[in-house]
Amino acid sequence: MSTASPPAGHERNADQIAYWNGEAGKLWTDRQPVQDIVLAPVTDKLIARIDAQPGQRVLDVGCGTGAISLQLASQVGPSGRVLGIDISAPMLERARERAANDASADFVLADATVHAFDPASFDLLVSRFGVMFFADPVLSFRNLRAALRPKGRLVFACWREPRENGWMMAPLMAVYKHVPKLPQVAPEDPGPFAFADEARVKRILGEAGFADIAMEACPLTFDIAAGLGLEAAVQGALQMGPASRALEGHPGGVVDAAVQSIRDALAPFARGQQVLLPGAIWIVTARAS
Ligand SMILES: C[S@@+](CC[C@H](N)C(=O)[O-])C[C@H]1O[C@@H](n2cnc3c(N)ncnc32)[C@H](O)[C@@H]1O
Numbered sequence: 344m345s346t347a348s349p350p351a352g353h354e355r356n357a358d359q360i361a362y363w364n365g366e367a368g369k370l371w372t373d374r375q376p377v378q379d380i381v382l383a384p385v386t387d388k389l390i391a392r393i394d395a396q397p398g399q400r401v402l403d404v405g406c407g408t409g410a411i412s413l414q415l416a417s418q419v420g421p422s423g424r425v426l427g428i429d430i431s432a433p434m435l436e437r438a439r440e441r442a443a444n445d446a447s448a449d450f451v452l453a454d455a456t457v458h459a460f461d462p463a464s465f466d467l468l469v470s471r472f473g474v475m476f477f478a479d480p481v482l483s484f485r486n487l488r489a490a491l492r493p494k495g496r497l498v499f500a501c502w503r504e505p506r507e508n509g510w511m512m513a514p515l516m517a518v519y520k521h522v523p524k525l526p527q528v529a530p531e532d533p534g535p536f537a538f539a540d541e542a543r544v545k546r547i548l549g550e551a552g553f554a555d556i557a558m559e560a561c562p563l564t565f566d567i568a569a570g571l572g573l574e575a576a577v578q579g580a581l582q583m584g585p586a587s588r589a590l591e592g593h594p595g596g597v598v599d600a601a602v603q604s605i606r607d608a609l610a611p612f613a614r615g616q617q618v619l620l621p622g623a624i625w626i627v628t629a630r631a632s
Pocket residue numbers: 356359363378404405406407408409410428429430431434453454455456470471472473474476477
């Protein structure tokens with residue numbers, strides 16, 4: 344377990360700081376090898392769009408266990424630098440372990456909304472699913488923009504709407520045959536789908552001082568079993584995400600029936616040891632104006 348204390352951060356991010364330093368941060372850390380396989384289609388697309396060059400300075404926001412930071416560090420090389428920032432002590436500890444021999448990668452445990460970055464010190468601002476959790480996104484992106492040099496580029500991946508993400512909805516709908524639905528999340532509340540709405544993202548980035556904002560819709564296929572078979576996909580749905588949360592506190596018999604429904608729902612998507620479901624992300628690009 345991590346020995347570092349969670350960062351103080353912006354007071355309105357306190358819930359997220361507690362969340363990512365609690366059970367969620369521990370689960371993401373434990374599942375890091377699997378998550379990196381499941382999310383490989385996003386990584387490939389994002390890394391290609393970032394197109395990092397030797398010598399560049401890159402800031403990876405909400406870097407988690409460091410998958411994107413590490414790939415970019417190998418691309419920018421010894422003359423470049425990648426700084427990963429995250430509020431989760433356990434996830435950042437894993438990132439530091441993975442980067443032990445990489446002089447180009449550095450990590451800071453801090454809240455991106457308020458961290459005092461050196462002004463205009465980065466060429467690129469990137470993120471894989473790390474920018475949808477800010478209580479005040481405009482304030483946060485203003486702070487991040489100030490860290491970018493003039494005309495520096497922003498490239499990040501965020502989820503499109505839940506209904507386009509069958510990898511998450513299929514297990515959740517199976518669980519809802521047995522337990523009540525989770526409380527509705529307001530579309531602008533911090534969370535994985537907070538940036539699903541194109542107009543909202545463009546407004547936030549515009550108000551934060553970005554220009555040339557573009558959003559590319561990318562349909563993808565996710566192997567939620569990470570090549571480990573149907574049971575691994577079922578267990579993954581039970582460990583993380585809304586299906587697992589909906590089952591919390593329910594008696595064993597109900598959970599067992601729900602697990603069988605998840606298995607039945609995922610079985611048609613099994614191809615050998617893979618379980619392939621559809622999903623959809625935005626790749627968002629912009630420039631510091
Ligand atoms: C869905 S995870 C993605 C992690 C990683 N980028 C990946 O793709 O594996 C979201 C990450 O954003 C981080 N995060 C949330 N709010 C943050 C903030 N205000 N400042 C820095 N990191 C934040 C969380 O701690 C978590 O690691």
